[in-house]
Amino acid sequence: MNSIEVRTAAHRQMVDITRQVATVIDGTDDGICHVYVPHTTAAVVINEHADPDVARDLIAAYEAMVPKIRFAHAEGNSDAHLMSTLLGSSVTVPVADGRLRLGTWQGIFFVELDGPRTRKVWVSVL
Amino acid sequence: MNSIEVRTAAHRQMVDITRQVATVIDGTDDGICHVYVPHTTAAVVINEHADPDVARDLIAAYEAMVPKIRFAHAEGNSDAHLMSTLLGSSVTVPVADGRLRLGTWQGIFFVELDGPRTRKVWVSVL
Amino acid sequence: MNSIEVRTAAHRQMVDITRQVATVIDGTDDGICHVYVPHTTAAVVINEHADPDVARDLIAAYEAMVPKIRFAHAEGNSDAHLMSTLLGSSVTVPVADGRLRLGTWQGIFFVELDGPRTRKVWVSVL
Numbered sequence: 001m002n003s004i005e006v007r008t009a010a011h012r013q014m015v016d017i018t019r020q021v022a023t024v025i026d027g028t029d030d031g032i033c034h035v036y037v038p039h040t041t042a043a044v045v046i047n048e049h050a051d052p053d054v055a056r057d058l059i060a061a062y063e064a065m066v067p068k069i070r071f072a073h074a075e076g077n078s079d080a081h082l083m084s085t086l087l088g089s090s091v092t093v094p095v096a097d098g099r100l101r102l103g104t105w106q107g108i109f110f111v112e113l114d115g116p117r118t119r120k121v122w123v124s125v126l
Numbered sequence: 127m128n129s130i131e132v133r134t135a136a137h138r139q140m141v142d143i144t145r146q147v148a149t150v151i152d153g154t155d156d157g158i159c160h161v162y163v164p165h166t167t168a169a170v171v172i173n174e175h176a177d178p179d180v181a182r183d184l185i186a187a188y189e190a191m192v193p194k195i196r197f198a199h200a201e202g203n204s205d206a207h208l209m210s211t212l213l214g215s216s217v218t219v220p221v222a223d224g225r226l227r228l229g230t231w232q233g234i235f236f237v238e239l240d241g242p243r244t245r246k247v248w249v250s251v252l
Numbered sequence: 253m254n255s256i257e258v259r260t261a262a263h264r265q266m267v268d269i270t271r272q273v274a275t276v277i278d279g280t281d282d283g284i285c286h287v288y289v290p291h292t293t294a295a296v297v298i299n300e301h302a303d304p305d306v307a308r309d310l311i312a313a314y315e316a317m318v319p320k321i322r323f324a325h326a327e328g329n330s331d332a333h334l335m336s337t338l339l340g341s342s343v344t345v346p347v348a349d350g351r352l353r354l355g356t357w358q359g360i361f362f363v364e365l366d367g368p369r370t371r372k373v374w375v376s377v378l
Contacts, residue, residue, distance in 0.1 A: 158376070158378055171337040171340075171341075172337075172341040173292050173337050174333060177325055177326070177327075180325050180330065182324055183324055183333065183334070184330075184334060184337060186321055187318070187323075187330070187334045190319035190321050212338055213338065214340060217342065218288070218342050218344065219288070219342075220253050220286070220288055222253055227253070227290075227374070229289075229290025229372075230290070231291075231292045232290060232291075232292055232341070
């Protein structure tokens, strides 16, 4: 298991970590790459990384989807916990001949939901 | 890694791909089946495939959940990117004695969010 | 593949199953733990289990996010199917030296969306 460090710069932010994840993969690997976020107010997703407007739209939409209810959690970041559970703590990507097999337009994004912070992402190949 | 082709017929549609996924599994396999969508405006989920009304309700609900905000992405399909990240690009299902171990009511659905298109799904067994 | 039984006590409820999942792991295991829900009106997520207010906020938010549309499915539980597909049927967690490698604040929650019922969770280590 390899640990990647991600420094986020905003309260909510999508950080493209595709290259950092790819460096973990050995040239002989074949199987599945597991990318895991050990935080409860962040997530990891796969989506388009060609047009940066897509990531901006996603962040705006995640914020807009949070229901306007009264949350009990004293830290005041229940919205971040909510979107973390909806987006998910891990993604899995096929690996063949030592390369990540993402689709043409796909990249791997760390999703900061309660930053800015210094975060970890754990990567392993099965 | 096996590739399945899925032809979708509508802008938004759930396509039951359980049988196609099952054909990839070898009679001696034991472990986990990984079903991966290499697209950024589609997804894959597991849910009830007995009553087709469930899939219809899901598609209607996904559409209704998209927040009414102004999106920046010029292609005009940010709603599809959004639901793709919320639903996810992959599912994993236990395999035992060469058979997919889905629950009684579960099927695997390809979720088209910006069709109709010809799509791929990548299936591997770990 | 090991099967865990979860008895839920409410219509919607988050049940912390971290300890039950951990007991399945052998002291020599190294890899990934796969936690799978074979139901279509329940889910499994990873999130904070230190402050019980977080789980309460999550359940309230899931309920509030269900769009107010007319569902067709005759059983009347399409909201549960919807949240099941958004939250997901499985999680995967790194395992090293026979221990689940969750983040400091993370626990594994079974999410009941149409209870109370007696449910199963299938756990395997890859």
